[in-house]
Amino acid sequence: MTILGEMLIGSRAVKGSNGPIHAINPATNETLEPVFAGGTEADVDSAVELAWDAFASYRETAPEARATFLETCADEILALGDELIERAVAESGLPRARIEGERGRTMGQLRLFASVVRAGNYLDARIDPAMPDREPMPRADLRMRMIPLGPVAVFGASNFPLAFSVAGGDTASALAAGCPVVVKAHSAHPGTSELVGRALQKAVAKCNLHEGVFSLIFGAGNVVGQALVAHPRIKAVGFTGSRSGGTALMNIAANRPEPIPVYAEMSSINPVFLMPQALKARGEAIAKGFIGSLQMGAGQFCTNPGLVFAQEGEDLDNFLKVAAEELSQAGTQTMLTPGIHKAYCSGMEQLKGNSRVTEVATGQDSDQPNQCQAGLFVTTAEDFLADESLSAEVFGSTSLVVKCKSVDDFARVADQMEGQLTATLQLDDGDHDATRKLLPVLEYRAGRILCNGYPTGVEVCHAMVHGGPYPATSDSRTTSVGSLAIQRYVRPVCYQDLPQELMPESLKDGNPQGIRRLVDGQDQR
Amino acid sequence: MTILGEMLIGSRAVKGSNGPIHAINPATNETLEPVFAGGTEADVDSAVELAWDAFASYRETAPEARATFLETCADEILALGDELIERAVAESGLPRARIEGERGRTMGQLRLFASVVRAGNYLDARIDPAMPDREPMPRADLRMRMIPLGPVAVFGASNFPLAFSVAGGDTASALAAGCPVVVKAHSAHPGTSELVGRALQKAVAKCNLHEGVFSLIFGAGNVVGQALVAHPRIKAVGFTGSRSGGTALMNIAANRPEPIPVYAEMSSINPVFLMPQALKARGEAIAKGFIGSLQMGAGQFCTNPGLVFAQEGEDLDNFLKVAAEELSQAGTQTMLTPGIHKAYCSGMEQLKGNSRVTEVATGQDSDQPNQCQAGLFVTTAEDFLADESLSAEVFGSTSLVVKCKSVDDFARVADQMEGQLTATLQLDDGDHDATRKLLPVLEYRAGRILCNGYPTGVEVCHAMVHGGPYPATSDSRTTSVGSLAIQRYVRPVCYQDLPQELMPESLKDGNPQGIRRLVDGQDQR
Known part of the structure; x- marks a missing residue:
């Protein structure tokens, strides 16, 4: 398989006409071949109408057929071999090991959703049997199941060119739910997108599904994305990206003649709370772990620990000393795109120029292109509360330590925070009482609360929540990672x-699919 | 207990200052005592801040305590005795038997949610145990549960002064979820609202809950409603009413600094499909049942059958003949408010004046105030598709029969319909093949599909869906009736x-609450 610079509309491969879109290797600033071009509104319409045509048969696929399709997608991605890995490395600047790991995660997600489809819990099948003799009125036979919403638009994310892009978590969960998917590729990795798209196209054909189950469209500006979200046949949107991008899609969706749900995962600074006993007992280890997490992937994670709360004093001074030493030894890393690098430098400049903020340390410098020089800053609780700009996400390896007078300040300051994907606690047994007061505030502000770890690294499993109150996401009732993500669609x-x-199979007498069903309020299988 | 014309803000009773609001007996057009007055933005703020204060402790109530509270609410409503029934009859014009039945349903809903809270399924507890030895990376211990969103604003509906008003389905499900509730009373039944509100206020006190768990505010214009939905401490909205009212709330919610979910149940014309074999075999019985459903409660149900599809020919002519006879014998019924009556008359006039529509029959006339004179009209499939106004809801006992050339037209026309709460099929065994083609279209357009019955009468149970695609509701992923409604909050x-x-009790090792939990993807209890 080779990269031809083509969009995939159903079973066809189509050259775009709105170009050019050049992939750039951020490690060298070199332009990568071939040249791509974006689609038109007519291309969007073709893809969505095909998706709509496909919906009729795809939504009726038996669980085993749909699960096999998801597994075939995983197999076909693996079959792309080294070409995929090399292209994704070149387009993202991410190390080969990371990309290989991300491919494994992408395949794992598809397989997890295959198991979810087979298990059938997501259907939430319910049966309230008829009660013909009930007084004063008989009860009818009432049965319920979940059905797919319809064609879904998915926006590839820059920071996970595999796991949250063309065949990533949004696509996998929508396909699992029975929704055809039209992906708008992220322009930072069009070649990776085309390769993965062709793998999915092949899986659709191998599984004898309607060609419209999957399409892939490029687009450099906003035309394609806006047309997708506004299209009357699109019934939901999955997005991972910036707050401005996500809220723009939310506005389009809310102002359609028929509003639709947008699942946008947007902005989070992921506070870390250093509880006093833990800081005293393990300050050095925590500092080293923290800097490791901050540096991971050049900080280009939605869950990057961008904020640290600690009580002022000797223990914090020691923590900062170790953190500064670690950070100043850290080399630079290539960022995903020149645009992300530019935005990072601008965010760093703003922090450096903010009189409420003191620089603790920066990482090593480099004269290579698009390098992320890590940064650690410190401020006070009062200054943090007084300056909204300090709550803005700086996408990259930078973090701000907020010095508090006492541990009681943690809840007071956290209560002013916007919604977050994660909140992290470093705590020892002696910190439990203080933590008990803080926990309700954190539950209310974050989708995931973690102890004695770091927020980077999101497990794909049943209990994961990668979500949280606005603006972490557009819809706190959901998650974009883990098996619960299927409920969005x-x-x-x-x-x-x-x-x-x-009757649909899932609700028939005798439970032919052997799924969990709530019968008169009781679980039966 | 007597009606004093007071709002209830926490444990206080407060006279409004934006008045006057007069309750009117629609059967006589007489003004009922006492006079009420609406709240101010300051009243809204007081109630919501109290709700926020209450949230901290209310969300932590043990399942048994919360369930007992819901049951106490039911008991206190019953304890209001005849005063409640008489006042609700006077304020709504609905017959006593209907109001007594509705009180039973209201109490039943509260008790159903008590059982839902005790069962704990709604928590969707999940545990993925730690795998410390997993390669290449260990897995952390990950656990998930549902938590309440925060204070909820509920808007009382005019057409269910008990079951979808102060202590109705929205309030019961929000309280069950652990959310304090601030109700904006419907101005058509302020006395009923105050009585029920005082019952809930009493239940809060009896159960030693924070006073802010429940508040009740009046408001004649839009000030109170807008202030409620816009308040930063309100985290979700439950509404049943008009499409214009619901979409106005959706817009306010979408444009807040932090957008919040609005669950608005708005507009539906509930198509009924008369399949050919059933029409041939049982046309007369179907016609009688249909007119009975159309007449029920003066057609003032969200699920009133406002649209009928049938194939033209002798069988339909017979159906129309019987339906016309039934309808012309039907007496009038008092509508809920002069405003609703006026809107109904205007809708009827528009139908009568529409050249695409023929009048089949009207019910008997009356010179009493606010009487609903039923109406039945007929049009063709092509005329129906050509005139959007024929898809608009006329709230009351009127219905439009759409004559189709063949049964194949059913799906074609239905595919053009907006979202509906229900779709009804009258079918016999010989209709199964034709129905099989129609079902996917109906699933896609409606929240509930029912056979050989009528859509009026919504069972409160686990498998009920009282929801559907926009504009039937603002959020097709939910229901406002039945136990699934708790998931909204x-x-x-x-x-x-x-x-x-x-660890929260629901997720602790050993499962102390004995609830269903998904452990490593498998149900455990």
């Missing part, structure tokens, strides 16, 4: 006195 | 490596 339908012959 | 939180001592 379904809605309930109730069947009253439907004849068995017409 | 919760969101997931994940705990990573949280010490057992700090």
